[in-house]
Amino acid sequence: MSILNVNEKRIADYIQAKRPPVELRDQLDLGYSFKNNEVILFEIRPQWDDESKMNEYPFARCKYVKTQQIWKIYWMRASGKWDLYEPNPTVADIHSFIETVESDKHSCFWG
Numbered sequence: 001m002s003i004l005n006v007n008e009k010r011i012a013d014y015i016q017a018k019r020p021p022v023e024l025r026d027q028l029d030l031g032y033s034f035k036n037n038e039v040i041l042f043e044i045r046p047q048w049d050d051e052s053k054m055n056e057y058p059f060a061r062c063k064y065v066k067t068q069q070i071w072k073i074y075w076m077r078a079s080g081k082w083d084l085y086e087p088n089p090t091v092a093d094i095h096s097f098i099e100t101v102e103s104d105k106h107s108c109f110w111g
Helices: 003-018 094-103
Strands: 029-035 038-047 050-065 070-076 082-084
Touching: 003 029, 003 038, 003 094, 038 094, 050 094, 070 094
Parallel strands: none
Antiparallel strands: 029 038, 038 050, 050 070, 070 082
16 A cells, blocks of 8 residues: 555545534535645535535645655635644644644634
């Protein structure tokens, strides 16, 4: 298994553990994308004015910077723009990213 596959597996396992019960997933669910050394975590919810349409609402992003061998962490502002997560915008590995999102000391990811 390549390092990318290990990292994606860690993210997939984390999201699976955080997903709401099956009976609630049509109203709120969690998902992720893992492409080009970038992870995006998002909520999946019905569109506010048309519940037949499901939308993804990103809330956390982590991008690997190969030249520095670090992962940069971002959070989604209400404006829809990504900001570096301060005061600790970088981590050494995906596990540390998950720990940062889970602890959410500044209420940027989970409100």
